[in-house]
Amino acid sequence: MTNPSRKTYCTDSKWIGRAQCNNCHIRHIMLFSELPETAFSTLLNPINNFTHPSSSVLYEAGTNKKFIYSIRSGVVKLLHVAQNGKTRIVRLLGKGTSIGLELLEGANSYHHTAVTIGEVDLCKIPVPTMRLLEEKYPVLCQQIRQQLQKQLDLADQWAFSLGTGSVKQRVAQLILILEEFFADESGAFTLLQREDMSAMIAISDQTISREVAELKRLNLLIKRKTRDNLYTCNTAELQKRAQLTK
Numbered sequence: 028m029t030n031p032s033r034k035t036y037c038t039d040s041k042w043i044g045r046a047q048c049n050n051c052h053i054r055h056i057m058l059f060s061e062l063p064e065t066a067f068s069t070l071l072n073p074i075n076n077f078t079h080p081s082s083s084v085l086y087e088a089g090t091n092k093k094f095i096y097s098i099r100s101g102v103v104k105l106l107h108v109a110q111n112g113k114t115r116i117v118r119l120l121g122k123g124t125s126i127g128l129e130l131l132e133g134a135n136s137y138h139h140t141a142v143t144i145g146e147v148d149l150c151k152i153p154v155p156t157m158r159l160l161e162e163k164y165p166v167l168c169q170q171i172r173q174q175l176q177k178q179l180d181l182a183d184q185w186a187f188s189l190g191t192g193s194v195k196q197r198v199a200q201l202i203l204i205l206e207e208f209f210a211d212e213s214g215a216f217t218l219l220q221r222e223d224m225s226a227m228i229a230i231s232d233q234t235i236s237r238e239v240a241e242l243k244r245l246n247l248l249i250k251r252k253t254r255d256n257l258y259t260c261n262t263a264e265l266q267k268r269a270q271l272t273k
Contacts, residue, residue, distance in 0.1 A: 075151045085141040085149075086127065092137075093154045095127045101147030102209050102217060105139035106226075116226040118182045119144075121209045128175045130154055131161070145217045145256070181208075189228045192270070197228045198238045199269035202248060206260055215251050218258045 076099070079085065086092050088108065096103075103126055105118040117139060120126055129138050131154070161168050188200045201224060210216040221232045221239075228235075242248040247264050251257040 074153075074156060076148070077151060078146060078148045079143050081143055081145045083143045083147070085143065086137050088138060088140045089136050091130065091135060093130070095125055095130065095152045095154065095157055096141070097125045097150045097152060098122055099148040099150065101149075102144040103141050103147055103149075104144055104223065105141055107139055114226055116223060118178060119185075119204075119209070119227075120178065124178065125171075125174060128171055128178075131157055131171055132175065144219065144223065185227075194230055194234055194238055196269050197230065198224070198235065198242070199247075199265045201228055202242070202260055203262065203265050203269060206262060210259075213259075215257045215259050218248075218256050 085096060085103065086094075088106075098120060100122050102119055102121045104116050105120065105126065107115045107117045109115070126141050127137060157167075161171075185204060188204075189197055191197075192200070201219075205216045205218070206214070218239075219227070221235050224230070224235045224239075225232050239248065242260075242265075243250070245264075247261045247268070249259050249261075251259060
């Protein structure tokens with residue numbers, strides 16, 4: 028069941044349910060970054076902006092809620108559940124990316140289950156609205172395909188780097204990925220829960236706990252006191268641990 032969500036400050040109070048895309052301070056990295064402001068003035072279907080708490084299920088695999096979600100802040104994990112019930116994280120997506128794009132590529136339902144990691148702020152866009160924008164502004168079609176391809180390419184890269192090497196190398200690689208792609212302006216990122224790390228690199232929760240404890244002891248992973256589960260890391264030393272060359 029999806030956890031309760033709330034509308035965020037950027038929703039126009041004079042037009043309930045419509046996000047003010049033309050006033051969005053991070054619009055340049057969002058799904059509609061290439062569209063003119065006039066594109067939003069005649070939309071018949073609202074674009075809503077919500078904040079979802081941690082562990083919210085945005086949608087489940089095999090369903091079709093007919094919405095695309097564009098992430099303003101936070102991280103969403105896409106899950107694949109095998110027939111034996113085992114769950115695997117196939118993708119992590121953060122600020123400026125979108126989920127549910129397969130519905131625009133001809134899919135009848137979502138390919139994965141989408142769950143928030145920490146609090147997530149996103150825009151909820153009806154598929155009919157996307158279709159209308161695609162028709163009027165073909166550049167959006169190209170932008171969507173580029174974003175989807177980039178997501179798939181990154182997923183392939185991560186699958187390779189997180190599936191090879193020792194435990195030390197793979198955990199170090201995962202933390203470097205979190206820092207590179209999901210850190211905020213201060214360089215801090217949310218550390219995944221042990222079960223999520225296990226679902227990404229196929230290592231037991233207990234083994235991951237020991238490795239994370241070792242990284243903390245060596246000051247390669249440093250917790251920020253300002254927020255729970257927010258960390259920074261020693262990038263150079265983690266790269267050595269993962270045997271990376273830059």
